[in-house]
Amino acid sequence: MALKCWIASANDPESNFPLANLPYGVFRYRGQTHIGVAIGDQILDLQMCASGGLLQPVKQEIQRACRADALNELMSLGPEAWTALRHRVTELLSDDPPTGAREALVPIRDVQMQLPARIGDYTDFYASIDHAIRVGKLFRPDNPLLPNYKYLPIGYHGRASSIVVSGNPIRRPCGQIKAADSDPVFGPSKSLDYELEAGIFIGQGNQLGEPISRDDAERHVFGLCLVNDWSARDIQTWEYQPLGPFLAKSFATTISPWIVPLEALAPYRIPSRPPADDNPVPLDYLKSTHPEQDGINITLEVYLQSQKMRQKGVPLERISRGNLRDLYWTIPQLITHHASNGCNLRPGDLLATGTISGPAEGSEGCLLEMRHRGHPVILSTGEQRTFLEDGDRVILRAYAQNPDLPRIGFGECVGTVTEAIMPA
8 A cells, every 4th residue: 555645746646756756856946956855746855854853863974965965975875874764754754744844845846956966977878679679670681689789788988967957958969970972061960869768876886996796786776767868860870980979979968857766666676578598698797696576667758749739739749658677688787787897886877778669669769760660750730750850849757657556757857959059
């Protein structure tokens, strides 16, 4: 049975943020930046809770971390500290409100959400095999999956400085573009795309030179968010060999503002996708001792709204729906492989899964993949899309929900494309 909260909106079955969720975020309100927890249509201000003595049972180092203006210090304290704080916040919100608790609430509609952490490093993976096969067929019809795909999680080092929080506009990038029968030209991308991904925020890190074991990997995960790793496909086609993506990816990455703890997702764990008889089997350092709970049943959706749709008052249109369970490489495997060479992960580092797609039509995680259908996306206004146009708004949503269990929502990850600026 779902826990009840004294904040009525948190008990709404359609709420993204029931008492069972309690995601962390950073918000700005009346000129100040604080850490908070989303609950219903409100935010519990943890800085006010700490200053008002409401967090008194937890250790001083946890209370000090709650007074910061970013989550890095709390992330660094590790899973025992995160559990202790979660238990205390649950107590504050499930019993009759203690003195000062109501005063620590701020309506979500009144705040400006910030990046939840100072992100030092960003790594993007390629963990969806359905995405890899569909895209591979576009360029290598006879051999879509590269020979290393089932042996190791493929990734690349991204650009942390251009990560922005949901709601920020996305400037169409410029770069070199080369048609097959001509020399390259410089100009705005004509093939701008979104990518539906999940983000993994690192909590406690590891020392340089020390790997992270497969079974210890999730102790390093503070929580999950949504990621839209925007891509300029035409720029990428020309520049990516031999070193991989550069300007085609570094111009912007959008993340949702709320980080959902793994504890909130525990009831939604499911077996990882690759069957036991999948060939080849993972190398020993990537093998799981608990494959029955390596996956997470999280529904992921992409909505699109063109400028014309907004002008006419036409609502958002869902253009795809996938699930995190369809990843070939699991979250623990991504972390273990990342640190297997001794690379040091640090609190606030962001790892992304890469585009998440499923096997069925309608589960494609980007527009490029939809080319296999043989026709463009047709919106309710009659507009057609093979790639994004200026004014298009992309909205990512995600939630975990099973019968008799509450909806654990991630909020939204939103970006609107604006016209390019050519360098002088």
